[in-house]
Amino acid sequence: MASSPHSILLQNPNRFFLKTSSPPIFPTNTHLNTLKLPTKPMSIRCAAPTQTQDQRPLIQTQSQDRVFNFAAGPATLPENVLLKAQSELYNWRGSGMSVMEMSHRGKEFLSIIQKAESDLRTLLNIPSEYAILFLQGGATTQFAAIPLNLVKPDDPVDYLVTGSWGDKAFKEAKKFSKAKVIWSGKSDNYTRIPSFEGLEQSPDAKYLHICANETIHGVEFKNYPTSKNGILIADMSSNFCSKPVDVSKFGIIYAGAQKNVGPSGVTIVIIRKDLIGNAQEITPIMLDYKIHADNNSLYNTPPCYCIYMCGLVFEDLLAQGGLEEVEKKNKKKAELLYSAIDLSNGFYRCPVEKSVRSLMNVPFTLEKPELEADFVKEAAKEKMIQLKGHRSVGGMRASIYNAMPLAGVEKLVAFMKDFQARHA
Amino acid sequence: MASSPHSILLQNPNRFFLKTSSPPIFPTNTHLNTLKLPTKPMSIRCAAPTQTQDQRPLIQTQSQDRVFNFAAGPATLPENVLLKAQSELYNWRGSGMSVMEMSHRGKEFLSIIQKAESDLRTLLNIPSEYAILFLQGGATTQFAAIPLNLVKPDDPVDYLVTGSWGDKAFKEAKKFSKAKVIWSGKSDNYTRIPSFEGLEQSPDAKYLHICANETIHGVEFKNYPTSKNGILIADMSSNFCSKPVDVSKFGIIYAGAQKNVGPSGVTIVIIRKDLIGNAQEITPIMLDYKIHADNNSLYNTPPCYCIYMCGLVFEDLLAQGGLEEVEKKNKKKAELLYSAIDLSNGFYRCPVEKSVRSLMNVPFTLEKPELEADFVKEAAKEKMIQLKGHRSVGGMRASIYNAMPLAGVEKLVAFMKDFQARHA
Numbered sequence: 001m002a003s004s005p006h007s008i009l010l011q012n013p014n015r016f017f018l019k020t021s022s023p024p025i026f027p028t029n030t031h032l033n034t035l036k037l038p039t040k041p042m043s044i045r046c047a048a049p050t051q052t053q054d055q056r057p058l059i060q061t062q063s064q065d066r067v068f069n070f071a072a073g074p075a076t077l078p079e080n081v082l083l084k085a086q087s088e089l090y091n092w093r094g095s096g097m098s099v100m101e102m103s104h105r106g107k108e109f110l111s112i113i114q115k116a117e118s119d120l121r122t123l124l125n126i127p128s129e130y131a132i133l134f135l136q137g138g139a140t141t142q143f144a145a146i147p148l149n150l151v152k153p154d155d156p157v158d159y160l161v162t163g164s165w166g167d168k169a170f171k172e173a174k175k176f177s178k179a180k181v182i183w184s185g186k187s188d189n190y191t192r193i194p195s196f197e198g199l200e201q202s203p204d205a206k207y208l209h210i211c212a213n214e215t216i217h218g219v220e221f222k223n224y225p226t227s228k229n230g231i232l233i234a235d236m237s238s239n240f241c242s243k244p245v246d247v248s249k250f251g252i253i254y255a256g257a258q259k260n261v262g263p264s265g266v267t268i269v270i271i272r273k274d275l276i277g278n279a280q281e282i283t284p285i286m287l288d289y290k291i292h293a294d295n296n297s298l299y300n301t302p303p304c305y306c307i308y309m310c311g312l313v314f315e316d317l318l319a320q321g322g323l324e325e326v327e328k329k330n331k332k333k334a335e336l337l338y339s340a341i342d343l344s345n346g347f348y349r350c351p352v353e354k355s356v357r358s359l360m361n362v363p364f365t366l367e368k369p370e371l372e373a374d375f376v377k378e379a380a381k382e383k384m385i386q387l388k389g390h391r392s393v394g395g396m397r398a399s400i401y402n403a404m405p406l407a408g409v410e411k412l413v414a415f416m417k418d419f420q421a422r423h424a
Numbered sequence: 425m426a427s428s429p430h431s432i433l434l435q436n437p438n439r440f441f442l443k444t445s446s447p448p449i450f451p452t453n454t455h456l457n458t459l460k461l462p463t464k465p466m467s468i469r470c471a472a473p474t475q476t477q478d479q480r481p482l483i484q485t486q487s488q489d490r491v492f493n494f495a496a497g498p499a500t501l502p503e504n505v506l507l508k509a510q511s512e513l514y515n516w517r518g519s520g521m522s523v524m525e526m527s528h529r530g531k532e533f534l535s536i537i538q539k540a541e542s543d544l545r546t547l548l549n550i551p552s553e554y555a556i557l558f559l560q561g562g563a564t565t566q567f568a569a570i571p572l573n574l575v576k577p578d579d580p581v582d583y584l585v586t587g588s589w590g591d592k593a594f595k596e597a598k599k600f601s602k603a604k605v606i607w608s609g610k611s612d613n614y615t616r617i618p619s620f621e622g623l624e625q626s627p628d629a630k631y632l633h634i635c636a637n638e639t640i641h642g643v644e645f646k647n648y649p650t651s652k653n654g655i656l657i658a659d660m661s662s663n664f665c666s667k668p669v670d671v672s673k674f675g676i677i678y679a680g681a682q683k684n685v686g687p688s689g690v691t692i693v694i695i696r697k698d699l700i701g702n703a704q705e706i707t708p709i710m711l712d713y714k715i716h717a718d719n720n721s722l723y724n725t726p727p728c729y730c731i732y733m734c735g736l737v738f739e740d741l742l743a744q745g746g747l748e749e750v751e752k753k754n755k756k757k758a759e760l761l762y763s764a765i766d767l768s769n770g771f772y773r774c775p776v777e778k779s780v781r782s783l784m785n786v787p788f789t790l791e792k793p794e795l796e797a798d799f800v801k802e803a804a805k806e807k808m809i810q811l812k813g814h815r816s817v818g819g820m821r822a823s824i825y826n827a828m829p830l831a832g833v834e835k836l837v838a839f840m841k842d843f844q845a846r847h848a
Contacts, residue, residue: 067520096491265727303689
């Protein structure tokens with residue numbers, strides 16, 4: 001691309017907007033090919049500049065097809081956010097540098113992290129008695145940080161285990177507390193959530209921990225239990241900012257960013273301020289909430305670019321009308337996909353109890369498991385990728401986070417119908 | 425920029441190449457203004473596409489001046505790396521997605537992390553008996569991880585403290601070991617490194633820890649001590665990949681990426697494999713080297729985009745001819761700046777003993793401290809930013825990492841001379 005004359009490929013303006021407005025949920029006579037738009041890049045040749053010493057690659061927005069990415073995380077991001085990030089990667093808003101180069105204590109980055117925090121506060125309507133921390137290490141680091149910060153080694157704490165992630169959180173908490181599983185869905189292969197009335201909580205448990213959405217098993221809490229004597233803590237990694245949440249019901253909400261709100265590398269912790277400041281002596285300093293709260297997430301160098309990306313996503317979610325609007329879109333996508341499964345006469349099956357099916361992660365199997373590899377392969381040929389289920393459970397999984405367009409789910413559903421017609 | 429007709433601003437090809445080849449070290453008759461090239465953006469208007477529904481912002485490489493960024497980290501990155509990252513941010517090499525969207529277990533990202541590791545191995549000539557880990561949490565997390573992984577709580581370990589970072593590492597290690605400071609430069613305001621012969625190492629110390637380059641104080645090891653009975657461990661955060669290093673002399677080398685090799689958010693640990701697998705029971709799983717080594721840094725979701733950026737930097741360093749060539753450039757830049765200080769007749773002063781002055785971080789003060797604020801302010805007006813010293817020590821600091829062009833140091837030196845002429 002450094003050759004001369006400089007060739008600039010402009011995007012076909014139609015390419016990203018699949019014309020599937022008001023489609024029937026099952027477009028019975030729509031052949032898949034009608035979903036593939038003819039996409040020719042327009043090549044516009046401009047005169048070469050008079051000097052050509054500049055060896056920098058030209059920015060390319062060439063017409064390479066964007067896939068529909070159903071990965072469970074890292075996952076698809078909003079297209080306009082990516083394009084905005086691309087446009088200002090080299091020089092952020094006239095600052096003369098990339099966000100990646102900014103001192104985390106300079107005024108430019110401070111404006112970025114402060115706006116990200118403020119926008120997140122608006123999005124989730126986070127009360128002022130809660131701190132927002134931007135940390136590193138993923139939810140898995142929080143599995144340790146939570147007991148290390150909140151309890152003594154002999155304190156009882158309760159875990160409600162509805163999938164693999166809740167189980168991992170419990171196992172890590174055992175190192176630093178008297179953690180107990182008060183209910184596990186394991187015997188049902190993690191397909192349901194118990195009624196809260198019947199839960200036998202430990203009388204003195206300091207907290208009750210749940211995983212609000214199990215990424216692997218596709219089980220999502222639609223409402224929340226109350227901790228009998230302590231606080232409620234939720235790992236919301238895979239449904240964070242996918243719908244409104246009453247933050248005041250929780251002591252801590254935490255989430256790895258890489259599902260709904262950004263790239264991997266930043267973990268968001270929303271914590272009631274009065275819970276901060278009681279870390280066990282053996283707590284590594286980087287796992288101590290007080291250190292991070294006292295320093296506004298700037299005790300050491302934070303993952304600056306990841307925080308910046310989250311900020312762009314928060315802006316985008318606000319521009320969409322906030323989380324009520326986002327939830328409507330997510331419900332529509334999920335209903336479309338679950339209907340396709342349920343109306344397939346058993347060709348596709350979702351094992352999860354209907355009332356707790358995740359709006360984010362949709363696991364399903366084929367009646368004929370021997371077809372599953374073909375399903376994944378053929379879908380990939382149609383530019384729908386990462387549909388293979390987690391290696392621990394098999395089958396398929398379609399993750400349809402905020403940034404998955406309706407058109408992506410429509411295309412998947414059309415493909416499923418076509419695949420069924422060919423293999424039933 | 426979404427308006428029509430689409431306007432594409434091409435870079436003035438000369439703009440980034442300051443014409444200062446073979447300048448005198450102090451260009452005595454060069455007025456500063458000659459360093460500011462006339463920079464007019466060339467605006468090329470192409471015909472508008474016939475349809476304009478596409479609201480995506482056009483990629484802009486507009487002619488906004490790039491600053492010389494002397495920040496200590498996050499810090500300036502190679503311009504060609506930034507431009508390459510920008511060019512493929514939206515769609516990585518025809519994959520149909522951004523690197524930020526890729527599953528960390530997909531073949532695309534695996535190719536990225538494997539190449540990054542392989543290129544780093546080449547760059548530093550890392551023997552096969554060493555593992556390379558890409559982790560989160562910065563060097564500060566390693567301050568805890570090192571004792572947690574290598575020793576028992578009652579084991580003696582030695583710390584040689586030549587600046588603030590070595591001191592922080594020591595304080596964190598005390599939580600998890602019998603850590604001892606065997607030498608501290610604090611009484612000399614951290615301006616020197618002791619002779620190794622006289623060091624009184626603890627007889628049974630399991631390791632000797634050093635900070636190879638003190639970012640705040642500008643003190644750099646030019647050669648390395650040997651641990652009497654254990655291994656040598658070095659925090660190389662701020663001089664990692666700035667020069668060749670004999671990795672075989674170390675048990676562990678670790679470094680936050682955000683100085684010489686990438687954005688903040690990823691920490692690289694190079695560890696001799698036989699040291700892995702002895703973590704204390706209280707080690708949080710995310711701090712356990714064995715977990716990460718067994719899973720090739722993919723136990724949980726790694727900071728994918730940061731790793732990708734490091735990979736681009738490693739490629740760039742190899743393309744420059746490897747670390748021997750990089751060191752030559754760094755020496756030239758550092759000599760230029762230290763000479764300017766030393767030949768200023770005391771107007772500028774560097775407190776660090778000459779034999780251990782850092783090639784990366786150059787702290788200096790003014791004879792008249794009341795001028796320091798003006799110095800920083802006027803330099804910023806000339807687009808040389810982040811020259812203020814760390815808040816803990818005051819004065820000035822110029823960080824001149826790998827990616828700081830020679831032209832940046834030349835411009836700073838010319839400014840210093842001019843400033844002195846006006847204020848002496």
